[in-house]
Amino acid sequence: MDIHEHQAKAILGEFGVPVPRGGLAYSPEQAAFRARELGGRAVIKAQVHSGGRGEAGGVKLCDDPEAARAFAIELLGQTLVTKQTGAYGKRIDRLWVEEASDIDRELYLGFVLDRKSERIMIVASASGGMEIEDLAEEAPDSLIRMVIDPAVGLADFHARELAFRLGLSGAQISEMVTVLRACYRAYRDLDAMMVEINPLVVRPDGTLVALDAKMSFDTNALFRRPEIAALRDPGQEDPRESYAFDHNLAYVGLDGDIGCIINGAGLAMASMDMIQLAGGAPANFLDIGGGASPERVCQAFRTVLSDTNVRVILVNIFAGINRCDWIANGVIQAYRDLNLNVPVVVRLAGTNVEAGRRLIAESGLPIVVAATLAEAAEAAVAARAQGIAAQ
Template identity: 60%
Template sequence: MNIHEYQAKELLARFGVAVQPGAIAFNPEQAVYAATQLGGWHWAVKAQIHAGARGKAGGIKLCKTYQEVRQAAEELIGRRLVTTQTGPDGQPIQRVYIEVADPFERELYLGYVVDRKEERIRVIASRHGGMDIEEIVKTDPNAILQVVVEPAVGLQAFQARELAFQLGLNIKQVSRAVTTILGAYRAFRDCDASMLEINPLVVTADDRVLALDAKMSFDDNALFRRPNIAAMFDPQQQDPREAQAAEHNLNYIGLEGEIGCIVNGAGLAMATMDMIKHAGGSPANFLDVGGGASPDRVATAFRLVLSDSNVKSILVNIFAGINRCDWVAQGVVQACKQIDIKVPLVVRLAGTNVEEGRKIIAESGINIIGAETLAEAADKAVAACRGTIAAPVSIH
């Protein structure tokens, strides 16, 4: 789960990380009022979306007057911002963050991720921060500093000091940077975060070290014990299909292909997508109906897949273990009767009660393209998408 910048800064501030004064606004009038209350002579008006690279996309505007603040808010609120991280459709801007914009002398980078190979938290830092960090990493990998945290003792003060000195900070700045590095680590650990990025971490002329931007993601499986973080979720930043899938305990991710996928099991879903690509097609989605795929859930899965206008064929690939093929077959039949499915449908069933499942579909009178293996199913789904299979045949 992702949260907005202003929410991430609120969390970081609770752990001692220094941030600039700021306020959220949902319309231009609130933006101007926030600027007057914050004081100062310069302000940054920042679009709040669940994606980075906002600066290059025009999502951050520096203002010197209240009129400029109003104009910036009018230009941002209500539009969709397209960045290198959002995809071509962008994300909607429904609020902006007004922040005091003080001058700074240096931009640094600070990040925390879960290194799954090492089973440790990895701290990543660089003397170079800001909008060009991705390019810097490619051209100068040695500019990246890393610390792997031992979970038994956590990030130690001496490790934070070494990192601060490697960033080229002076004595006064090092002390404040250590507070920031340790505070951000505690926020990452105690909030069950999966990613924390402060870019840029800036150093001012009076030796302050400030988190000028913040981006946080959290482990969905831990949200049950973090209700305060779960409450920060903004469903309007999520694909509506993914939100609908979550309500039915389905795992759905929309893609840009033409072959809809309905599969049980994340690994099998990935293999199905790979086979579609191998057959020359392109998957329209990742959809895992899980181990307990009841007829209602399968019907819901069909609705999700068909809500994508790009879908030209559907591949149902079920390998039943905990699940049962007859349950899935009932769901397929129910979906076909309830929903007007106008695209070719390929079904491959294997595993528990497979014969019963195939019998249910065969006796339903519904035209379905049958397949025995995953490779065959992928080939037929691609052919159906391209219109080279003239008419579906009943599964046998």
């Protein structure tokens, strides 16, 4: 789960990271008021879940409150399209009005999970102000990586070593130690998946300040972090994924038109690959999980159909904890309750498979039953082609 810049700064500030003064604005008048509070000169930032806001016109230094008001009029209610949002962009409903900071140097600092070592990794660079992807491409030698041993944590000598490698000196080193340890504690204590400060600025007086901040969190751990879950902004999410999240389904929206309802992440990935091999394109990743009741299956259908691009639905279940008769009942219930007008292809295997197939056959519904995943993928692609030809 992602959060806004101002939320990330509030969290990191509580842990000890120096952040500029600022305030939220939901209207042009509020933006002007916030700028006036900060002395007149302020930076206005669109609050959307995306990087690259500056290049897209979502960040501006305003010299007076009236300029802040005028820029807020331009932004609020509009859609900001960046290289990370895709063509649809993200709607701007709030602004962060922040005091302007003089800049001597810009650094990059990120904490991520390194899946290879199964540990937290610090990624830092003396070339801040750029997206990490651009840094990796344009200045790969500037990237500094440090893996943290969970048995030891981030010790002061680790942080000092990183500060030296970034070219800091004097009092800046102790400040950097504070920033690094604060970010590490925030990452560890709040079940974060990513903490990024870009840029971490060195001011002309030598002090450090986080001009931008991003944080994302492990969705599976939100049940024990209600204070973090409360920061979620559904308006910044893909509506399909937001709907699935609210109904406790693992869903990722894609660009194709064959909807997928699968149990198990590995089987879901294999099913999407098979659809591609058959000449189609999956509309989503959806793992229905174990122990799926007919009601849960029906909810999965509603989730997939929330994508108006879906032309066919492929259900692929290998039942262990699940039972094929439960899935079959769910498919039949969904077909009748939702008045489905798209073809449905079902492949069942595992526990109670014969009972599940018999239920579908006796339902009298035009549901295509396939024996193998390859047959199911081919049937789904064929049904999609027939639907297109009939238009």
